[in-house]
Amino acid sequence: VCSSDLFVSTNEQDALWQDAVHRTSVPTDLRQTLTPAFLTGEYRTIVLSMAEQTLDSYLGIKRTGRRVRLNRPQRAAVWTVIEAFQRSVRTQGRTTFELLAGRAAEIVEDTELRKRVPTYDHVVVDEGQDLHAGHWRVLRGLVAPGPNDLFICEDGHQRIYGERTVLSRFAIETRGRSRRLTLNYRTSRQNLAFALGVIGDQKVVDLEGDEDTVAGYHSAFSGPIPTLRGFTDIAEEMRFVVATIKDWAGRRLSPATIAVLTRRTSEQERARLALQDASIPVELLQRDRPGNPKAVKIASMHRAKGTEFSRVIVVGAEAGVVPLDWVFESQPDTEREAILGRERSLFYVACSRARDELIVTWAGWRSPFLPTVM
Numbered sequence: 001v002c003s004s005d006l007f008v009s010t011n012e013q014d015a016l017w018q019d020a021v022h023r024t025s026v027p028t029d030l031r032q033t034l035t036p037a038f039l040t041g042e043y044r045t046i047v048l049s050m051a052e053q054t055l056d057s058y059l060g061i062k063r064t065g066r067r068v069r070l071n072r073p074q075r076a077a078v079w080t081v082i083e084a085f086q087r088s089v090r091t092q093g094r095t096t097f098e099l100l101a102g103r104a105a106e107i108v109e110d111t112e113l114r115k116r117v118p119t120y121d122h123v124v125v126d127e128g129q130d131l132h133a134g135h136w137r138v139l140r141g142l143v144a145p146g147p148n149d150l151f152i153c154e155d156g157h158q159r160i161y162g163e164r165t166v167l168s169r170f171a172i173e174t175r176g177r178s179r180r181l182t183l184n185y186r187t188s189r190q191n192l193a194f195a196l197g198v199i200g201d202q203k204v205v206d207l208e209g210d211e212d213t214v215a216g217y218h219s220a221f222s223g224p225i226p227t228l229r230g231f232t233d234i235a236e237e238m239r240f241v242v243a244t245i246k247d248w249a250g251r252r253l254s255p256a257t258i259a260v261l262t263r264r265t266s267e268q269e270r271a272r273l274a275l276q277d278a279s280i281p282v283e284l285l286q287r288d289r290p291g292n293p294k295a296v297k298i299a300s301m302h303r304a305k306g307t308e309f310s311r312v313i314v315v316g317a318e319a320g321v322v323p324l325d326w327v328f329e330s331q332p333d334t335e336r337e338a339i340l341g342r343e344r345s346l347f348y349v350a351c352s353r354a355r356d357e358l359i360v361t362w363a364g365w366r367s368p369f370l371p372t373v374m
Contacts, residue, residue, distance in 0.1 A: 008089055008096050013040065020084035026077045033068055033332050034081060037339070040098075042066065043082060045163045048102050049133035049170070051109060055079045065164055065205075067334045101134025108141025119143065127306070128154030128207060130161040136170040145171065156204040156212040157196075160302065160346045163338070166209040174208055182216040186308050187355050188223030195352040197371030202344055226351075226358040228370060234363045238274040241313055244359060245280055245296060248311055255281060256290075257310035259297040261350045263324055267316035272298050301350040312354035314347075318362035322347050322369055344369055 008016065014036035021034050045065065050057045058079050059072060070078060089095060107113045123143045125131070131139075143149045150172060156164070167174055184192050196214050206212040231237040241260065248258055260275075260282075262268040268284075275282040275296060283292050285299035285307070297309070316322070323343035328336060347369050351358060360370065 006094055008092070008094050013096060016085055016088045017081070020081045020088065024077070024080045024084050026081060027074070030074055030077060033334070034078065035331055035335070037331055037335055038068065039078075039081065039085070041163050041338075042078065044098055044132040044134070045165060046133075047082060048098060048105070048137070049165070051137075053102070053106075064166065064169075064209075067338065068332070098132070098134060101132070101138060105134050105137035105141065108138055114141065117142070121146075122148055123150050125150060125152045127158070128152045129156050129159040129164075132163070133165055133170070136165070136167065136172060140170050140172055145173075152207070154207050156206045157199055157214070158305070158345055158349050159204070160305065160342050160349060164205050165207070167207045168209075178208065180216070182218060184217065184219045187219060187352055188221055189219040190223050190225050191352065191354050191356075191358045192217065192219045194226045194358065194371060195348050198348045198351055198369050199344060200369075200371070202341055204341075223356050226354075226360065228366075229359065229361045230366055231361065231363045234270065237315065237361050237363045238270060240361060241271060241315060242274055242278045242280070244313065245275065246278065249280070253310065254293070255296045256293045259285070259299060259304065259307070259309040259312050259353065261299055261301055261304050261312060261314045261353065262316050263301055263321050263346075263350075264316065265300070267321070268298055268300060271315055301346050304353050305349050308353055308355055310355050311357040311359075312350075313359045313361065314350050315361050316363075317347070317360050317367045317370060319365040319367055321362075322367035 017034075017036040017039045021031060021039075026034060046061060046063050047053065047058065050061055055076065059075050063070065086099070089099065108117055120143045123139060125139065139150065152167075152172075152174070187195070196217065199214070204212040229237075229240060231240065245258060245260075249255065260268075260271045262271065272282055272284075275298075281292065281295040282298055283295040285291070285297045285303055287303070291297070299307075301314075323340060327339055327343065331339060347367070351360065
């Protein structure tokens with residue numbers, strides 16, 4: 001069991017990346033590109049995919065899927081930054097989940113060390129779209145290629161973590177062996193159509209490197225059309241949320257089947273206080289246990305991933321929050337498309353948590369991600 005103190009937090013990692021850039025001889029014209037987000041993505045997608053963690057390997061590897069081109073001198077400069085970052089983490093006697101995945105991959109790929117590691121005939125992988133190169137190297141090392149070696153489920157439209165990758169880079173061949181699942185049992189036809197409208201014409205790539213189309217997607221059942229409600233101020237929005245949940249409670253719906261989802265902690269706290277003031281039992285969604293069956297659940301959009309509820313209210317869906325404006329700050333233009341894609345996918349995840357009834361609210365200007373409800 002690893003202590004949480006062992007891992008460097010996201011904010012600490014950002015600071016260490018920035019420090020590594022400043023402490024190394026990075027060309028001036030490259031410094032603006034080397035943001036913490038870019039460097040983290042470069043490490044997850046490219047460096048972790050390399051069997052040999054050397055400058056020569058980095059200079060020679062194809063950087064497929066990376067939006068910023070790097071020539072040979074620029075790659076050499078980036079490598080010095082990566083090494084400086086790794087030294088800083090080691091000096092603290094700590095690690096990151098990415099570094100840990102890289103070490104695990106080295107162990108399962110080492111002829112001698114792998115003898116001490118249990119291997120498997122079959123492995124089932126869920127949420128494959130959110131795994132990075134280190135994860136795939138470990139999985140490939142744990143199960144040898146063969147019939148039914150890896151069963152992988154993935155949905156590129158729900159890629160809210162990490163960067164896209166192609167499985168063939170890790171000796172995981174899925175071409176000609178994969179199938180698209182198009183029948184949705186979790187959410188109504190109307191909610192599914194709305195969620196797909198959130199994605200819009202955004203190009204989504206699957207783990208084979210092909211465009212992940214939504215053609216043929218359909219639901220097994222029907223329900224009410226999603227409700228979109230804009231308000232002049234936050235107080236009015238919260239009064240609507242309270243009144244709606246009271247109405248649902250009056251229909252003898254189980255409170256645990258109702259969820260309020262938000263992009264930010266501030267909206268989450270606001271909804272919690274409004275519901276508590278109205279004497280409505282509420283709790284933050286529990287990660288490792290079912291929680292109170294008599295309480296309405298409140299969660300961030302990220303935390304809601306992998307869950308489902310009968311009725312969902314997504315609050316605070318206004319411009320500047322969905323997508324969240326500050327995540328674009330200090331990011332190069334080349335990263336904006338990827339960030340925007342993750343924000344759109346996150347909103348898609350939130351809207352697709354509702355099985356029967358979906359309501360989306362905002363105060364002020366509505367989110368540009370909101371599709372038109374027919």
